[in-house]
Amino acid sequence: MKFGSQVRAIVWKDILSEIRTKESITSVLVFTLLVIVIFNFAFDSSAETMNLVAPGILWVTFAFAGVISLNRGFLVEKEENCIEGLLACPVPREAIYLGKVIGSLVFMLAVEAIGLPIFAFLFNLPVLSLQIIVITLLTTIGFTAVGTLFSAMAVNTKAREMVLPILFLPLVSPIIISAVKASSMALGGETWGAMGNWLAIIGTFDVIFLVASYLLFSFIVEE
Amino acid sequence: MTQIRPSVVNVINAEAITKTFGVHDALRGIDLAVNPGESIVILGPNGAGKTTLLKILATIMNPTSGSLFVFGLNVKDEAENIRRRIGVVSHQSFFYSSLTIYENLEFYARMYGIDNHNSRIKEVIEMVGMTDRLHDRTNTLSRGMQQRISIARALLHNPDIVLLDEPETGLDQQALSMLWRLLRDDKEKNRTVIVSTHNLERALEFADSVIILRRGSIVYQQLAKSLNSSSLKQAYSENTVEKI
Numbered sequence: 001m002k003f004g005s006q007v008r009a010i011v012w013k014d015i016l017s018e019i020r021t022k023e024s025i026t027s028v029l030v031f032t033l034l035v036i037v038i039f040n041f042a043f044d045s046s047a048e049t050m051n052l053v054a055p056g057i058l059w060v061t062f063a064f065a066g067v068i069s070l071n072r073g074f075l076v077e078k079e080e081n082c083i084e085g086l087l088a089c090p091v092p093r094e095a096i097y098l099g100k101v102i103g104s105l106v107f108m109l110a111v112e113a114i115g116l117p118i119f120a121f122l123f124n125l126p127v128l129s130l131q132i133i134v135i136t137l138l139t140t141i142g143f144t145a146v147g148t149l150f151s152a153m154a155v156n157t158k159a160r161e162m163v164l165p166i167l168f169l170p171l172v173s174p175i176i177i178s179a180v181k182a183s184s185m186a187l188g189g190e191t192w193g194a195m196g197n198w199l200a201i202i203g204t205f206d207v208i209f210l211v212a213s214y215l216l217f218s219f220i221v222e223e
Numbered sequence: 224m225t226q227i228r229p230s231v232v233n234v235i236n237a238e239a240i241t242k243t244f245g246v247h248d249a250l251r252g253i254d255l256a257v258n259p260g261e262s263i264v265i266l267g268p269n270g271a272g273k274t275t276l277l278k279i280l281a282t283i284m285n286p287t288s289g290s291l292f293v294f295g296l297n298v299k300d301e302a303e304n305i306r307r308r309i310g311v312v313s314h315q316s317f318f319y320s321s322l323t324i325y326e327n328l329e330f331y332a333r334m335y336g337i338d339n340h341n342s343r344i345k346e347v348i349e350m351v352g353m354t355d356r357l358h359d360r361t362n363t364l365s366r367g368m369q370q371r372i373s374i375a376r377a378l379l380h381n382p383d384i385v386l387l388d389e390p391e392t393g394l395d396q397q398a399l400s401m402l403w404r405l406l407r408d409d410k411e412k413n414r415t416v417i418v419s420t421h422n423l424e425r426a427l428e429f430a431d432s433v434i435i436l437r438r439g440s441i442v443y444q445q446l447a448k449s450l451n452s453s454s455l456k457q458a459y460s461e462n463t464v465e466k467i
Contacts, residue, residue, distance in 0.1 A: 009334060016321075017319055017321045021321045076319065079319070079320060080315045080316050080317060080318055081314075082319055084278075085313075087283045088281050089331065089334035090303045090336070091303075
């Protein structure tokens, strides 16, 4: 019960901070919209081309938007050294980790919820289907699970904007590739069964990333 | 399982504590025993290891080697139970600048699992004389005010030990007087207080014991009642000035 209330307090604090400052949401949304618009002009508008390139464009956009938002995730804790204030509290490090993951997840899903309809409108593709929504949700869970761990690691480095993508993107590439493949099948009108293997890969990585990051987080923040 | 030392009377028992950052030894075999209600002042030049020692005592940082028992509990196994009874004031406020003082204190109250936190927040904020700013964002406060609310945060859960790392940094005379008055109040309440400072006079007025750290080692330890201002200055100078 107390663990849950501590996690909720961390999520509430992160969301309230973001609502007040709008620092991350502004930069991430501008980036997302800009990339979608540029790619929309870069390719011809034939249905064939769009079906071919759209999944890649979608996940490149969300992956890099995610990196920007994760980079900022722990900056708020660095200001006035709040992370030490948190570490001095009788709160399990795992609660801090889960709170930060849920906060980042809510934030990224909000960006995706705005990005997907715009993508659907500009590319004229059915990305607001249940299949794409499930793929997006599963991929974002794995992405934020491991991204939060790397964000905590990178925040103390001088070149954190560079360190996070270099360390993090190679690790999440299996779920990004799987998301691209599954999205491509969904846009091609395939059934759930046909994309089952790709969804299973994303789900498996989600579990591995969540469990490993949950267990490793205390070592990262205490040393 | 809770590991309790049978014959513990000290609230803090540190033995041979070391801390290494890469090739740099920040602490080199610190032994420290603190009695309940004792006030200890840690003196020392910059880089002596005061902050590192306080972070280890606060269980924010793990020592590289050595043993540390707080309230008879081993920090390796019982860190969470120890943290429940320690308050920390640092150079920085630990406050989120986009939240109000009340929201910050409410957040920390939840972290400490304080029931009925509303009345406790009002109590501590009144203690530091900041009631009229309770709903202001912390980024609108002066350095002195931020330090006051830091003290309020550290006392929120009514800790048995308060650790303060150079709490005077950036404070004006009025805020300094208030800080030392609050520390004296803590002393009267039999709270154990460990504070690092560069202010030798205030240290002498306040402390039961004075410790001087140099290059990660305790080079001097004395009861404050056996010292006066000039003997402390002399001890400080003898133990901290680099010999050429």
